[in-house]
Each structure stands twice: as structure tokens, then as C-alpha cells.
Amino acid sequence: MCLGVPGKVIAIDGLKATVDFFGVQRELRLDIVDQPVQVGDYVLNHVGYAIRRIPPEEVGETLALFDQILREAAGAEDLMAADVRGELAAGKPGPGSAGG
């Protein structure tokens, strides 16, 4: 529950942002993010809220773990992958999302 998931901001509307997570788009809240966020930034998300703007130079390292968890766990019962999917389910499906 404390894992959090990084995603890329693709649109902002006030305190709401559309964020892309590994190809899935979700709408998230920006109420409590630590720094101002712009389109193109990466943010760490937890239960539907962005809690950290990730410095651009460190995004690659942050994404790799989640990439690996989701890739390895495809289909299998995996607690970390389930937590990641739970984090994605916390956001509303984004406007550009095909229901993912």
C-alpha cells in the first residue's frame, strides 16, 4: 500500500492531471504534490494522488522496477504487481483511455 507508482503527466486541468502509466491513462489529483507539475513531468502516485514530482534525470531508475514487476508478473499471483495494479485502479480512467 505504500509502493506508489510513477507515471507521466500528459494533461493538466486545475488540480486534476491525466497521467500515463505504462500505456494506461488515469486521472489523478495534484492537491498535495510537492512541487508545481507541468505536462511531460513524471510524478509518483499513491491512492489517486501525486505525492512527488520525480526529478527528470532520475525517472529511468524509478520506472525500471515497476516495468520489471509488471513484466515478470504477467498472469501470475504477485503481491507487488497486485499493489501496482491497485494504484492504477485508484485513478479514474483518463479521457484518452480505452477503458484500460
Place this chain on the structure above:
Amino acid sequence: MPAADSSQELKFRDPERARALTEALRRNVEAIGREVSVMHVCGSHEQAIARFGLRAVLPQGLRLIMGPGCPVCVTDGAEVDEAVALARQGVRVCTYGDMLRLPGTSQSLADAHAEGARVDVVYSVDQAVELARAHPGEEVAFLASGFETTAVATAAAALEGPPQGFSILSVHKYVPAAMELVAALPQTRIEGYLAAGHAATITGWAVFEPFARRTGAPVVVAGFEPLDILAALVAVTELIRDRRPEVRNVYPRCVTREGNLPAQRALWQVFRQRTGRWRGIADVPDGNLELTPAFARLDARRRFRIDVAAVRDQGAEAEALGCICGSIMLGLASPSDCALFGRACRPESPVGACMVSSEGQCRIWHTYGGLPDLREVG
């Protein structure tokens, strides 16, 4: 390529770096010259440690122990009773999935649901607010669990001005209080701590400095990559070796010295610390987060007369017979020390709280195995 090699390949994205880190770790522990125990306090850390088999590559003299890092597990039976009572009184109770099967003194929310009470699983507090908005005239209570990482989302929702029928039943817990608790126990001889990366994203790492100075145990903030955790262990053993009770941050991409200030403002506007009972452990000074008087109108405990007497089993023990969750959460025992683990107590029929939540150590060890066979790195 042999199967063992390819699985190690998956475990460490950078086997070269993993080898260098384990070598540094071995040298540090050797220099310390005795068995040394390091505790982490985060279910997501335990998931990563067990999933990637990290304990298999640690030097023999280093014990890496999980402490009270599962907020669902430490939610007391009496708190579950409040939610069950509310649901049975006709209030629609929404909560995170892990809370559903957590036992109260007589019933879980899943039991209440099976008997006709309205209980909904949500993935975010916003989904509970949406439910309240979609059903005006209905009372919707959000059973809010989790450490400060999650409490800040509840705080943000409270500040946004939720609809009339929405209320919060807070069982949020505060991580630094858990560390204080463990450090104060005479039985534990923890010489260093790994602080939970994303809880520290909120609080910042400076919050641990007084703790480190007072207890003499260094604190290192760690991320969730296997390499992040190894790097944190290298840092903490170095500080132990040099007798430097300091705080070091090896997760700078998500944690800063001062933390997330807007989130902290929201948190302390909406919540305040209160002493409360943690399941199987004790009363934890300042361990719970309750709504401040300014948010009394959102507080389910003030809005409703919660009839817990109807659902409370006064004779119920905090733990089922034979369950050692309390000792496990304090780092005094491992799941493998429990006679029920994997036998009477399994994920599909949990006896203790640590088998219920995906952040509970028993559930994690049952899924991934706890102490894997020793293998070479890389």
C-alpha cells in the same frame, strides 16, 4: 544459460553493481565483528526483499528484520468493530481491499457484508467521495487505513469539501511512532533502521534525526529497488561500524530533507496524533492519526453513536490461540517460528492479521518464501 543464472539476471538489473554492493556489505559486517540486526518498517520493503530473495545474498552476521510496517496488520480489533458496527447500523462503509477480511473481535467487514451490510471496496478516498456524491441522502463512511503516505490523500479529500453524507473513520497510523515503540523495547537489539521510502517522501528524512541521536541507531531512507535496499544496507552498516547515529538518504529521487511540505500542511491541518492500541502490540504513544476538531463534522466517531457493544466480543483475545503476529510485528519472531504459518493460517483462511494484508509479513513469506536458498549473486 542455466535457469538459476537467468533468475538472478531478473533479480538484479545491474548484477555488477549488486556484486559490488554485497561485497561492501560483507566488509562492513566483518568490520563490525558481531551479529548485527537491522530493522525495516515497511510492507513494500518486505515484498521487495522476499520477492527478489535479498536475504540470500546478505552476509551471515547481518539480520534484516521486518518491524511494525503493515498499517492494516496493526489496526486493532476494536477499530474494526467500529466499522462493522457502523455498517450494521446502515451506514455504507467504504475501505481499501486489505481491510475487508481483517478480523474484529467478533466479525470482519466481509462477515458483515455477507450478512447484508453495505460494504464497498475502493482504491482511493476519492472513489468513496464519489459514492457519497452519487447517493445523496445516504451516509457513506470511509474507513481510512494506512500510514502517512496514505493519510495525506484522506487529508486532501477532507480539505476539498466532500458532500454532506461523507464521513471518515480514521485508523491511520504514523510510522515514526512505530520506530519509537520498537526502539523502546528491551528485548529488541536493533542497531539500525531502514526508513520507508514513500512515507519519508511525505515526512522528509530530517524527522528521523532526533530519533537517531536519542537511540544511538542510525536510520537510512531506502527505496524499493533491490539495489536501493542493498545500497541502504551498505550505508546503515557503515554508520553502525563507525558508531555514527545519523540519518542518511539513499533514495534522493523520491525523498528530500524537508519532505513534501504541501502534503504535511494538509496532513496536520486535518489530523493530529493520538495514543492508541495497535493490534497485538500495545498502546503506541502518538501512533494513531485522528481528525482535528476543525474537521469534527467529517469524523464518523462524532457524527454517529457507534454501537460497538453489539459487535464486540469482550472475551476475545487480541490474537487467536497460537497466533504470534504481535511478536512478528515487533521483530521478535519470524513467520517460520509460528506453528500455524502455512498450516492452519493461510491466505485463503487467515488466522492472524499478518496473513490478511499484502503488506503483512506472513502473507509475503507465504507468497514468495521467506529465507530462500543461498545462491551466488549475478
